[in-house]
């Protein structure tokens with residue numbers, strides 16, 4: 001029995017429609033991708049779906065009270081809520097540099113979270 | 127340290143979003159010496175500062191960045207050149223002789239003289255008034271972009287139970303964002319029979335979170351005196367009018383509107399620039415110069431873009447051409463005018479010159495499958511799928527254009543003619 005699965009590649013904004021042929025739980029063939037990354041995406045999504053997470057953490061002393069952050073690698077899809085919840089309990093102190101590590105091994109995923117902007121301190125009111 | 131302001135500049139850029147930043151960079155690369163960017167916000171970066179999701183820069187930086195990362199990289203390279211960025215400052219008026227009036231948080235009322243100007247004011251969101259939704263006027267109705275700024279920069283939630291009208295990328299991205307923030311998104315509703323968002327965003331923003339998308343649907347009535355309490359939703363007919371006897375109720379406390387963007391052209395209309403009703407922006411030549419010599423336009427103020435990379439590319443060119451004019455160099459004028467034909471909603475620029483490679487951006491009027499795009503009688507390209515929300519980018523070389531001296535070139539798309 002060949003099972004057919006349709007997926008949309010999330011590799012880039014092209015969003016190619018992918019077709020997977022599955023035999024006994026194994027991928028036999030992937031079609032529909034415009035570039036190699038699509039094939040890799042299909043395999044990953046079928047065996048271990050992952051997502052990048054971007055959210056914010058609290059930074060009360062910053063120019064803005066929220067600091068945008070992201071995971072440097074995708075985390076397992078079903079761990080996304082846990083990752084976000086962990087980050088929402090975090091508080092960091094300005095100044096922050098873009099790329100600075102905010103948290104390692106977030107929610108036990110082994111993935112690092114970094115700041116996606118520099119955030120200076122809120123200037124004193126004069 | 128702020129560098130002291132001068133009285134005259136080679137190039138003044140209005141707006142410090144990705145378009146303004148790239149225009150300043152382009153102007154610097156082309157040899158302009160004194161360049162000033164004016165932006166009304168506290169920081170340069172424009173809309174990118176609130177777009178914390180990734181999906182920017184695949185073309186330009188060859189990696190997928192978040193909005194703030196893209197902005198910061200650009201700001202760094204702009205600041206490494208002789209560019210002054212004046213923030214907290216609003217450009218009030220541009221006179222036809224390029225005398226510019228600014229109200230500045232730090233300097234008060236300012237006047238500067240430019241040799242050339244680049245308009246890069248971006249766009250704003252359409253509001254409830256634009257679609258005249260009947261009902262009460264409670265708190266809790268706002269644009270999706272405003273909600274994005276509240277959540278991502280100020281740490282404020284717009285509400286708890288949220289309905290979103292409009293399935294463009296901003297609406298989809300906010301649906302996911304608010305779910306991650308612990309809100310309940312009851313649904314995304316779209317007037318048209320198709321979504322205007324990227325398929326990728328339908329998957330990763332809606333499907334991943336089991337948020338329903340209802341096409342051909344609109345808000346028929348907003349209920350609630352102080353705060354939104356519920357919405358009457360209705361399917362629409364062929365004329366996009368709500369079918370009220372098939373309506374239903376949705377309980378929610380917030381309605382986000384993601385119903386389109388309008389280029390912010392108050393300065394342009396006051397300058398009496400020739401406008402294009404199809405894009406909502408000024409008409410421009412192949413050097414992105416408007417109908418007033420010395421005034422250039424790029425980014426969302428010229429036409430609404432969906433990819434920041436195209437904004438950057440366009441703005442680099444606008445800056446370069448603005449620098450040339452500031453230095454007294456003039457290219458020969460365009461001699462081919464571009465016309466939109468069948469199925470084409472808009473095109474930028476509005477005229478072309480055969481002396482160098484030209485970049486043309488287009489949008490189609492409706493989704494089209496297996497179609498052929500033609501420009502005049504010497505250019506043909508086959509597309510598997512074209513949709514209005516994805517801008518088409520074409521390059522046309524002299525070998526295609528040099529035969530059309532002094533002519534109108536028509537762009538058309540013919541569906542279903544593929545063998």
Ligand SMILES: Cc1cc2nc3c(=O)[nH]c(=O)nc-3n(C[C@H](O)[C@H](O)[C@H](O)COP(=O)(O)OP(=O)(O)OC[C@H]3O[C@@H](n4cnc5c(N)ncnc54)[C@H](O)[C@@H]3O)c2cc1C
Pocket residue numbers: 140141142143144145146164165166167171172173174177180181182183215216217218246247248249271274295296299390393424425426427430431432433434435437
């Ligand atoms: C919610 C959202 C999500 C997006 N997602 C993506 C994505 O995933 N990938 C992607 O590639 N693109 C995305 N885009 C598109 C891209 O970000 C925009 O097309 C781009 O930011 C437009 O740049 P701009 O410089 O023209 O306008 P803006 O970024 O809007 O900048 C205009 C600037 O001009 C200033 N200004 C206006 N008028 C004046 C005045 N009179 N005086 C002084 N300053 C003034 C404004 O304050 C603003 O800072 C998204 C856009 C939005 C809104």
Ligand code: SF4
Pocket residue numbers: 009010011012013014015016032033034035036037038039041
């Ligand atoms: S297959 Fe390649 S081109 Fe297509 S969406 Fe995936 S990454 Fe993009």
